[in-house]
Amino acid sequence: MFEDPILNVRPFAVLLLPLGGFVVLALFGDWIRKDKEEQGAAWLACATVIAAFLLAAFTSARLYDLVAGPEGLRFSQPYLGFEWIAVGSFRVPISLLIDPLSSVMMLVVTGIGALIHVYSIGYMAHDEDKVCFFSYLNLFTFFMLLLVMGGSLPLLFIGWEGVGLCSYLLIGFWYRKDSASAAGLKAFVVNRIGDVGLILGMIFIFHAFGSLDLVDIADNAGSLAPEALWHWGPVTIACLLLFVGAAGKSAQIPLHVWLPDAMEGPTPVSALIHAATMVTAGVYLVARVGPLYHQSETAMLVVAVTGASTALMAGTIAMVQTDIKRVLAYSTVSQLGFMFLAAGMGAFGVAVFHLYTHAFFKALLFLGSGSVIHAMSGEQDMRSMGGLRKKIPWTFWTFLIGTLAIAGIPPLAGFFSKDEILLAALHNPVLLGIALTTALLTAAYMARLLFLTFFGEFRGGHEAEHHLHESPWSMLAPLVVLAVGSVVSGYALFPGAHGASVRLPGVLQPVFRLPEPHVAHVAWLPVAATLSGVVGILMAWYLYLAMPELRASLARPLRPALRLFGAKYFFDHVYDGFVRHAVVAGSERLLWKRVDMAVIDGAVNRTASLTRALAEMLRPVQTGFVRHYVLLVLAGAVAVVSYLLASAERLAP
Amino acid sequence: MDQPAFVHDALLLSLVLFALGTLGVFLRKNVITVLMSIELMLNGANLAFVAFSRAAGTLDGQVLVFFVMVVAAAEAAVGLGIVISLQRHKDTLDVDAFNVMKG
Numbered sequence: 001m002f003e004d005p006i007l008n009v010r011p012f013a014v015l016l017l018p019l020g021g022f023v024v025l026a027l028f029g030d031w032i033r034k035d036k037e038e039q040g041a042a043w044l045a046c047a048t049v050i051a052a053f054l055l056a057a058f059t060s061a062r063l064y065d066l067v068a069g070p071e072g073l074r075f076s077q078p079y080l081g082f083e084w085i086a087v088g089s090f091r092v093p094i095s096l097l098i099d100p101l102s103s104v105m106m107l108v109v110t111g112i113g114a115l116i117h118v119y120s121i122g123y124m125a126h127d128e129d130k131v132c133f134f135s136y137l138n139l140f141t142f143f144m145l146l147l148v149m150g151g152s153l154p155l156l157f158i159g160w161e162g163v164g165l166c167s168y169l170l171i172g173f174w175y176r177k178d179s180a181s182a183a184g185l186k187a188f189v190v191n192r193i194g195d196v197g198l199i200l201g202m203i204f205i206f207h208a209f210g211s212l213d214l215v216d217i218a219d220n221a222g223s224l225a226p227e228a229l230w231h232w233g234p235v236t237i238a239c240l241l242l243f244v245g246a247a248g249k250s251a252q253i254p255l256h257v258w259l260p261d262a263m264e265g266p267t268p269v270s271a272l273i274h275a276a277t278m279v280t281a282g283v284y285l286v287a288r289v290g291p292l293y294h295q296s297e298t299a300m301l302v303v304a305v306t307g308a309s310t311a312l313m314a315g316t317i318a319m320v321q322t323d324i325k326r327v328l329a330y331s332t333v334s335q336l337g338f339m340f341l342a343a344g345m346g347a348f349g350v351a352v353f354h355l356y357t358h359a360f361f362k363a364l365l366f367l368g369s370g371s372v373i374h375a376m377s378g379e380q381d382m383r384s385m386g387g388l389r390k391k392i393p394w395t396f397w398t399f400l401i402g403t404l405a406i407a408g409i410p411p412l413a414g415f416f417s418k419d420e421i422l423l424a425a426l427h428n429p430v431l432l433g434i435a436l437t438t439a440l441l442t443a444a445y446m447a448r449l450l451f452l453t454f455f456g457e458f459r460g461g462h463e464a465e466h467h468l469h470e471s472p473w474s475m476l477a478p479l480v481v482l483a484v485g486s487v488v489s490g491y492a493l494f495p496g497a498h499g500a501s502v503r504l505p506g507v508l509q510p511v512f513r514l515p516e517p518h519v520a521h522v523a524w525l526p527v528a529a530t531l532s533g534v535v536g537i538l539m540a541w542y543l544y545l546a547m548p549e550l551r552a553s554l555a556r557p558l559r560p561a562l563r564l565f566g567a568k569y570f571f572d573h574v575y576d577g578f579v580r581h582a583v584v585a586g587s588e589r590l591l592w593k594r595v596d597m598a599v600i601d602g603a604v605n606r607t608a609s610l611t612r613a614l615a616e617m618l619r620p621v622q623t624g625f626v627r628h629y630v631l632l633v634l635a636g637a638v639a640v641v642s643y644l645l646a647s648a649e650r651l652a653p
Numbered sequence: 654m655d656q657p658a659f660v661h662d663a664l665l666l667s668l669v670l671f672a673l674g675t676l677g678v679f680l681r682k683n684v685i686t687v688l689m690s691i692e693l694m695l696n697g698a699n700l701a702f703v704a705f706s707r708a709a710g711t712l713d714g715q716v717l718v719f720f721v722m723v724v725a726a727a728e729a730a731v732g733l734g735i736v737i738s739l740q741r742h743k744d745t746l747d748v749d750a751f752n753v754m755k756g
Binding site for chain 1: 678749752
């Protein structure tokens with residue numbers, strides 16, 4: 001295997017730079033705090049991530065050179081030189097895995113991460129504890145890089161847990177607000193449920209296949225027996241367990257409930273963690289062990305159906321939300337569903353392609369919404385906005401580009417990735433129908449958000465109108481960069497094998513050890529996709545700008561559906577009811593009153609009273625007279641000696 | 654001298670000594686006398702050891718006797734210390750006066 005010295009060192013530098021930033025901020029935070037503005041902390045954090053991005057870009061360039069070159073490099077496994085765990089045949093070396101998939105993820109994490117770090121300088125300018133905020137952001141970047149670069153499942157898992165921790169810390173960053181700390185807790189608890197699945201999946205994979213190394217798993221998956229639908233073989237079980245983890249992290253039904261609440265965190269956090277990077281970790285995981293999934297029809301179907309139903313459900317909920325960030329949160333859930341739909345149809349490369357384009361436009365939309373909230377002095381309710389187009393033009397234009405990109409209007413990025421997903425779902429009419437409907441809904445709710453926020457008359461009152469202001473350059477610059485990315489990322493070409501330039505899915509194809517997919521050209525599909533986007537936007541335009549009175553007349557017949565969407569399909573109610581009635585009441589009535597008090601306490605108390613009764617009986621033996629004791633000792637000695645003599649006689653020949 | 658006869662006599666004497674000691678422990682009221690009776694029992698046992706040692710022609714029994722003597726000396730030291738303490742505590746040395754451990 002060809003080894004490249006550059007690829008063996010540089011990835012560790014990429015990984016450790018943000019960690020270094022975190023360590024410095026955590027250890028010397030007090031010293032930086034003496035600087036009143038605390039801008040030192042912000043600049044340091046930005047510098048580490050930007051440096052990491054540049055290194056990651058050089059690393060990726062080197063990787064693609066070698067992949068396209070005569071060496072035909074497939075992947076590189078930088079090794080730090082020691083093992084983390086070595087127990088029998090279970091070995092976890094500290095080694096990374098650098099291949100096209102992790103390089104794309106690395107670029108997304110550091111690139112989008114760097115922009116959001118810069119944006120945070122402006123957004124968090126008035127916050128009290130910037131040192132803490134930026135140290136968490138740096139720590140998050142480190143763990144996310146570990147997640148996408150880790151060479152084995154245990155290392156991936158450390159990153160997985162680490163980003164979960166940072167997510168919790170940052171959602172609850174404004175911890176004095178009760179709703180924020182509750183949302184952090186909810187995210188943590190729901191993610192734990194998913195993590196149990198991931199741990200069990202890892203244990204099961206080690207038990208069944210004997211290795212947790214990602215390259216081993218991918219290389220050997222092809223030789224495992226394929227498992228047909230409803231055949232519960234080891235591959236299916238392993239994949240489904242891993243998918244529980246992926247669904248928890250990537251907010252898929254039924255573990256999606258934490259993501260909308262996570263919007264309590266500062267907006268840059270929502271953009272970085274809960275839109276562009278961390279929530280896509282589930283998609284990355286499924287794609288990473290894609291060859292394994294490919295062997296199990298059941299697992300693929302579960303992934304596809306979960307993705308499609310999540311996409312549709314979240315899309316409908318987004319239609320009725322009034323909080324600008326919650327619309328985007330449900331949009332994220334919906335788009336993640338799209339990615340899983342693609343993965344479930346076997347198009348792992350397409351899933352990652354959508355992950356990559358989505359990272360641009362969703363980060364753009366979140367940062368744009370942050371800029372709106374900044375202009376509105378903290379107001380997040382779209383009903384109090386309107387007509388902001390003229391007041392904050394930079395934000396408006398970039399936001400418009402993001403909206404068109406996510407709506408799938410050509411030639412923006414979202415069109416390409418969504419088109420590929422539809423193409424992958426082509427042979428399943430039901431899923432294709434759901435995907436097209438969701439595409440229409442996506443365009444509709446995003447256009448609704450755009451119209452409510454930027455068009456019409458301002459509804460926030462004179463006081464708020466007076467305060468409206470465009471954001472500082474540190475917030476606008478990332479918006480512009482991301483807007484450019486949202487336009488061009490769909491075209492981006494990567495050097496593929498044999499010197500050809502290919503789009504992202506083609507570059508990733510070797511990672512999944514699958515044959516090059518047969519690319520069907522269906523002329524009507526891009527047209528249908530574009531049409532659904534345009535129709536969605538037109539629907540929103542009619543309902544919210546052209547004929548608002550139509551909305552009221554439609555609301556009456558549609559009331560049951562609107563109620564269902566408004567209540568978020570009653571997931572929170574059901575979980576709340578389950579926890580309150582089944583868990584709390586069951587614990588109280590059965591486990592506490594019956595099991596604990598009757599059985600366990602009863603056993604302990606019975607033992608004590610039995611001992612007491614026995615002691616009561618034996619008490620008179622203790623008379624206090626020395627000669628009685630002597631008598632007993634003597635009697636005992638006589639008894640022992642006579643027993644020994646008796647047995648000696650019996651044993652004697 | 655006839656070996657078994659000698660052992661027989663010695664054992665008989667040791668039994669008498671031991672029995673006398675035991676009776677002393679049971680019947681005497683004074684703590685010091687009880688301690689002396691215990692010494693008597695130990696010496697009865699020592700005599701048996703020496704007799705058996707002589708009969709078997711080994712030194713094991715005699716070595717053991719030295720041990721018993723040392724332990725008896727230590728026991729006497731501790732015992733007499735306790736006796737002094739008892740005397741100070743209750744102004745009497747009657748064994749039956751010390752019955753606070755009654756259950």
